[in-house]
Amino acid sequence: MIRPAPSGRGGVMPFFRRLALRRKIILIVLAILAAHSVLGFLALHGILSKLALTGEPGWHRLAAIVEIIYLVVLGALTVMAWLVTRRVIGRLTRPVVELTHLADEISIGNLEVEFRFGRHVKCWELKDCRETSCPAYGSTAVQCWYVDGTPCKGVEPRFPQKLIQCRTCEVYQAHRGDEIVQLADAFQHMTKRLVDYQAELLRAERLAATGETVAMVSHSIKNILDSLMGGIYVYRRGRRLNDEKSKATGWDMVERNLGAISELVRNLLDFSKARQPFLEPCDPARMVADVVQLHKERADAAKVDLKARCGDALGRVYLDVHAVFHSLVNLVTNALDALPPDRPGRVELAVSRDGDRLVFSVSDDGTGMSPEVQVRLFKGMFSTKGSKGTGLGLLSVQKVVREHGGALEVASEQGKGATFRIALPLVTAPSDAELAAKG
Amino acid sequence: MRTRSALVIDDEADIRNYISTILEEHGWTVRTAATAEEGERLVRESQPEVILLDLVMPGQSGIQLFARLRGDESTRKIPLVMVTGIKEQLNIDWKEIVTRLKARVPDGFIEKPIDPTRLAQLVENVVSRPEQGLQIT
Numbered sequence: 001m002i003r004p005a006p007s008g009r010g011g012v013m014p015f016f017r018r019l020a021l022r023r024k025i026i027l028i029v030l031a032i033l034a035a036h037s038v039l040g041f042l043a044l045h046g047i048l049s050k051l052a053l054t055g056e057p058g059w060h061r062l063a064a065i066v067e068i069i070y071l072v073v074l075g076a077l078t079v080m081a082w083l084v085t086r087r088v089i090g091r092l093t094r095p096v097v098e099l100t101h102l103a104d105e106i107s108i109g110n111l112e113v114e115f116r117f118g119r120h121v122k123c124w125e126l127k128d129c130r131e132t133s134c135p136a137y138g139s140t141a142v143q144c145w146y147v148d149g150t151p152c153k154g155v156e157p158r159f160p161q162k163l164i165q166c167r168t169c170e171v172y173q174a175h176r177g178d179e180i181v182q183l184a185d186a187f188q189h190m191t192k193r194l195v196d197y198q199a200e201l202l203r204a205e206r207l208a209a210t211g212e213t214v215a216m217v218s219h220s221i222k223n224i225l226d227s228l229m230g231g232i233y234v235y236r237r238g239r240r241l242n243d244e245k246s247k248a249t250g251w252d253m254v255e256r257n258l259g260a261i262s263e264l265v266r267n268l269l270d271f272s273k274a275r276q277p278f279l280e281p282c283d284p285a286r287m288v289a290d291v292v293q294l295h296k297e298r299a300d301a302a303k304v305d306l307k308a309r310c311g312d313a314l315g316r317v318y319l320d321v322h323a324v325f326h327s328l329v330n331l332v333t334n335a336l337d338a339l340p341p342d343r344p345g346r347v348e349l350a351v352s353r354d355g356d357r358l359v360f361s362v363s364d365d366g367t368g369m370s371p372e373v374q375v376r377l378f379k380g381m382f383s384t385k386g387s388k389g390t391g392l393g394l395l396s397v398q399k400v401v402r403e404h405g406g407a408l409e410v411a412s413e414q415g416k417g418a419t420f421r422i423a424l425p426l427v428t429a430p431s432d433a434e435l436a437a438k439g
Numbered sequence: 440m441r442t443r444s445a446l447v448i449d450d451e452a453d454i455r456n457y458i459s460t461i462l463e464e465h466g467w468t469v470r471t472a473a474t475a476e477e478g479e480r481l482v483r484e485s486q487p488e489v490i491l492l493d494l495v496m497p498g499q500s501g502i503q504l505f506a507r508l509r510g511d512e513s514t515r516k517i518p519l520v521m522v523t524g525i526k527e528q529l530n531i532d533w534k535e536i537v538t539r540l541k542a543r544v545p546d547g548f549i550e551k552p553i554d555p556t557r558l559a560q561l562v563e564n565v566v567s568r569p570e571q572g573l574q575i576t
Binding site for chain 2: 222223225226227229230231233234237246249253256257340341342367
């Protein structure tokens with residue numbers, strides 16, 4: 001949000017200096033007249049009061065009239081004085097108030113505030129400079145002594161070193177005279193530097209994130225390839241020794257790791273694509289049952305009690321079927337991976353309605369996560385699976401949920417398992433019977 | 440011929456299978472463990488002649504298990520080969536761990552992707568010349 005600050009300089013003297021000469025004269029004459037009027041009335045009232053003491057009724061009446069006029073004029077002058085004082089105080093304090101507002105905006109993170117305090121001294125005009133390649137040339141965003149790389153003679157190239165020489169420069173001198181304006185300038189410069197640093201930081205973070213992603217993906221591919229080589233090795237050995245068991249084991253390893261590569265590529269594609277969800281009518285209860293069915297064999301082999309639960313009669317809803325299905329597959333896979341291999345475990349995939357939200361949840365009674373791990377989960381590629389995980393799966397789940405305008409939450413306690421909860425906006429779709437009735 | 444026993448500790452079933460197959464081909468009897476905890480139990484139970492330990496595992500890591508095995512009088516002399524997928528992890532400050540435990544570094548390192556011939560050779564080397572120091576392949 002850009003919040004413009006008012007133009008104009010603060011203070012009585014700067015205000016007076018800015019007035020045109022005619023207005024200055026009128027203002028001075030009015031002030032003298034006002035002072036003379038008050039003094040004149042006081043003198044006249046004194047003379048008439050003394051004349052009234054002689055007992056002449058005419059003098060007495062005239063003294064009363066003058067007294068009334070005096071009071072009216074005095075009242076009017078008081079009101080005028082009050083108005084003028086108010087205006088002067090307003091002019092005095094307004095820049096400070098505006099500066100305070102700008103500081104508030106900056107403190108809440110809005111660094112795009114716009115400063116319009118005071119006049120901007122155009123150095124190239126004042127010094128009749130033709131150095132159009134100078135970074136300060138033609139710029140009214142920030143004063144030249146804050147700009148690095150100006151080709152001024154005998155001046156250091158960078159701020160703040162150059163400030164010592166700039167203070168004696170006529171451009172700097174022309175800008176002086178109002179502390180509020182100078183304060184605003186310094187403040188504006190600090191804000192600009194903050195914006196620059198922020199952009200630099202963002203670039204560095206992006207580079208680091210890209211590097212981290214490449215490293216994690218490369219590591220993951222390397223692991224899969226290693227297992228794949230292992231599978232081929234075991235299969236060849238089985239063939240050489242005519243050992244059917246070894247051949248079957250090797251072939252399973254090859255198949256499993258080809259699947260892992262396919263899964264990794266799919267996650268990468270899902271994660272890298274910016275897309276709108278493709279909403280289709282679907283039955284979420286059916287989707288949950290399908291995901292559980294897909295993992296049944298693995299769960300049974302690992303003695304895991306894997307269940308699907310549908311809390312309500314949900315009917316059909318609009319969802320990006322492929323993306324949500326794949327997200328649930330990711331979460332259930334993670335839950336199965338989190339179970340210790342030395343004891344039977346439990347995983348439940350549930351779907352229910354919560355007000356205007358469709359809620360999927362995946363719970364397990366596995367190893368759980370510490371609060372520190374939970375915080376790190378959604379902040380880049382992070383995995384608790386050691387060499388097996390890339391952290392891409394959960395990031396692509398988060399992306400799908402965001403695309404739907406939903407929320408992804410995790411609740412976990414170390415040693416007691418975890419629950420991942422996806423809450424999506426519930427948009428009901430007509431059933432087949434309703435569609436048929438509508439023709 | 441005397442049966443030689445090895446223990447492979449790795450969270451990935453396929454890698455366990457792969458290493459086991461290589462070692463079995465070279466005459467080793469291999470037991471496997473999927474977690475550091477299970478691995479430690481098998482070390483104490485069977486006292487293998489060599490341990491192949493994955494560096495990065497979920498839960499308790501290979502480093503933690505290494506530190507415990509080296510810190511225990513009954514297991515500190517068993518030759519141990521670290522299996523790692525990341526070269527950078529070799530930069531772990533072994534000196535500090537070793538100083539703290541007053542024990543020697545792992546006897547060998549093998550980096551993934553695992554070359555069967557090199558792995559077999561490395562295991563032979565660390566078992567036959569345990570005092571040779573760190574061997575990397």
